Amino acid sequence: MDLPTKNQWRQFFKILSREEKIIFSLFLFLFLVSFSFLSIIFYFKNTEIRPAAGGTFVEGVIGRPRFINPIFAPVSDVDQDLTELVFSGLMKYNPEGKIIPDLAGGYQIFESGKIWEISLKENLFWSDNAPLTVDDVIFTIETFQNPDIRSPLRPSWLGVRVKKISDSKIGFELENPSAIFLENLTLKIIPKHIWENISPQNFPLSFFNLKPIGSGPYQLKNLIQxxxxxxxxxxxxxNPNYHGKTPNLQQISFQFFDKEEDLLSAVENDKISGFAATNLTNLTNWTNWTNLSFSLPRYFAVFFNPDQSKILAEKEVRQALNYGTNKKEVVSQLGANQSSITESPILPEIYGYNLPSKTYQFDLEGAKLLLEKAGFLETQTGIREKVIKKELAFQFKSNLSLGSQGKEVEELQKCLAKDKEIYPEGEISSYFGPKTKAAVIRFQEKYDQDILKPFGLEKGTGKVRKVTREKLNEVCFEKPEEIIPFKFSLATVNQPRLTELANLLKSQWQALGAEIEIKTYDISTLEKEIIKPRNYQAILFGQVLGMIPDPFPFWHSSQVRDPGLNLALYKNKEGDKLLEEARQNLDEGKRKELLEKFQEILIEDAPAVFLYNPDYLYFVSKEIKGVKAGIITDPSQRFADIENWYIKTKRVWKSPSHQPK
Structure with missing residues (x-):
């Protein structure tokens, strides 16, 4: 059937009356509105919003870049942030904290973890279009191992041999099986063709540290000074050569600040899209921000040094300090949404392990009883003291009488000569003569209640026997005592949060009868002059585990001296054995069992007071989507899924599998 022509439509309208024209126009209008409405419903029902490419994300950070280079980046949070975005590793962390392939296509493990073989993905390129090869990986590892380079990550690669198996495969041979080696493979790779002709001495001076060539999702555009x-x-x-998913964000800009106040001022003026800060009291407008809380496998504790403090060498004292610590108050002061109480250095709440069977719940009275058991008693000053009776350096042990001679006679004469009424002559000859005998008689008669009366005697004998000896030892020699006050010093970093926490602990432990001296240092001084030589009695400090928990560096007896990190100088043979086995066992279930056993031993010994596990708080503008909080080992890993962040959106037709049925 043919549709009406244009002329026929004109004729149609001519024959309609005025009322009919109005009715027809109304129906036509309703039809068009309904059609448009249904079309819109259909469109929205069959399309979905998805991230679109484009947009600029502005990150505000405190500090300035110096080494955008995996070799040196670990010493600076700013450098680590930029390195995370510009470089890639063989493996990487996903937002759930799992280690997954990055440049690696896959890996195989042989000889129970002593041999690792890694296959590279195909068609890998650097941001300058040069191919990324096995040679780059080997060069990177050997650079880290070079002592002249002085990379902070060098210890992680000692005892590891790397070799080229083929153009696409690398082999690693370890001295001992390692369950944590997979984490080593997250190391970022550097380009051999850029760095191979630069001497180790010039590595820190190269301009490539600030103009990096990498293989990560982003590349350097420019920097402004x-x-x-x-x-x-x-x-x-x-980076157009990135091997992974193309990021949605077209550009990431970093703005650098010297002080947190300057950063927060820029935040208030809407110049920043994302930032992390600790002092948020000056920030007033939160409506445009999303607060993300990332879990960190990190804990803060007070570590006791038994080599520097006699009292902290006593187990009962350490346990009392644990019971006397109100951890709920600690977390409350830090901010309830910024940290959580931890009871163990293996962080069971992070890794899914069982909590230790023994925990030190706040018990002030129980703590006091432990201190009394250890001999620390209350005094009028409020500071507990322990009195230790010491053996005399010299005591009369022999029977002495006329004719005796020697050292004991000499000491007898010296003692008797102190009292002119007993031994007015005061002669010191080492010979027991009549004058000495007369002096002994006078001594016996002076103390007749103890020496003569018990035996019914009225006059002294002039002979030194058991009872006389005991009285001589009592009178002649003041029995020495050592008074040990319940006092020690607590070292920490001079950062507001940690100094406030140190003062809170001081207040809590004062309630036990302790006197605490707080010593604060800048981080450089603390590390070089305090931690390195173990020059502290107690220290408030933090320690970081990896995604694969390995307490070995912090608690094995081989690590009590620098560069080890056993800050409590903890030594336990059974604990050492468990840590060694756990480090080499690739079976997750068995490792869990071993570490839980170690946990029980360590908690009983109380070498430290474990306080809290901090979260990493990160704030992003609400216009930024796709950001997910998860588990990270350091703050730079908040960018682990940067490819999924986005600002712009678009509507696309749903795939058939997503169509409503």
Whole structure:
């Protein structure tokens, strides 16, 4: 059937009356509105919003970049942030904290964890278009191992031999099986063709540290310096050679600040898209921000040094300090949403392990009883003291009488000569003569209640026997005592949060009868002059585990001296054995069992007071989507899924599998 022509439509309208034209127009209008409405419903029902490419994300950070280079980046949070975005490793962390392939296509493990073989993905390139090969991986590992480079990550690669198996496969041979080696493989790879002709001495000086060539999702676009030469802005753009998913964000800009107040001022003025900060009291407008809380396998504790403090060498004292610590108050002061109580250095709440069977719940009276058991008693000063009776350096042990001679006679004469009424002559000859005998008689008669009366005697005998000896020892020699006050010093970093916490602990332990001296240092001084030589009695400090828990560096007896990190100088043979076995066992279930056994031993010994596990708080503008909080080992890993962050969106037709049925 043919549709009416244009002329026929004109004729149609001519024959309609005015009322009919109005009715027809109304029906036509309703039809068009209904059609449009149904079309819109159909469109929205059959399409979905998805991330679109584009947009600039602005990150605000405190500090400035120096080494955008995996070799040196671990010493600076700013450098680590940029390295995370510009470089790739054989493996990487996903947002759930799992280690997954990155540059690696896969891996195989042989000889119970002593041999690892890694296959590279195909068609890998650096941001300057040069191919990324097995040779780059080997060069990177050997660079880290080079003592002249002085990389902070060098210890992780000692005892590891790397070799080229083929153009696409690398082999690693370990001295001992290792369950944690997979985490080593998250190391970022550097380009051999850029760095191979630079001497170790010039590595820190190379301009490639600030103009990096990498293989990560982003590459350097430009950096801007102020008149003083300080970098104030750095722009990254998407790396077209990136082997992974293309990021949605077109550009990431880093703005650098010297002080947290300056950063928060920029936040208030809407110049920042994302930031992390500790002092948020000055930030007033939270409506445009999303607060993300990342879990960190990190804990803060007070570590006791038994080599520097006699009282902290006593187990009962350490246990009392544990019971006397109100951890709920600690977490409350830090901010309830910023940290959680921890009872163990293996962080069972992070890794899914069982809590220790023994925990030190706050018990002030129980703590006091333990201190009394250890001999620390209350005094009028409020500071507990322990009195230790010491053996005399010299005591009369022999029977002495006329004719005796020697050292004991000499000491007898010295003692008797102190009292002019007993031995007015005061002669010191080492010979027991009549004058000495007369002096002994006078001594016996002076103390007749103890020496003569018990035996019914009225006059002294002039002979030194058991009862006389005992009285001589009592009178002649003041029995020495050592008074040990319940006092020790607590060292920490001079950061507001930690100094406030140290003062809180001081207050809590004062209630036990302890006197605490707080000593604060800048981080550099603390590490070099306090931690390295173990020059502290107690120290408030933090320790970080990896995604694969390995307490060995912090609690094995081989690590009590620098560069080991056993800050409590803890030694336990059974504990050492469990840590060694756990480190080499690739079976997760068996490792869990071993570490839980170690946990029980350590908690009983109480070498430290475990306080809290901090969260990493990160704030992003609500216009930024796709950001997910998860488990990270360091703050830079908040960018682990940067490819999924987005600002812009678009509507696309749903795939058939997503169509409503």
């Amino acid at each position: 102020d008149k003083e030469g300080k970098i104030i802005l750095l722009d990254l753009i998407r």
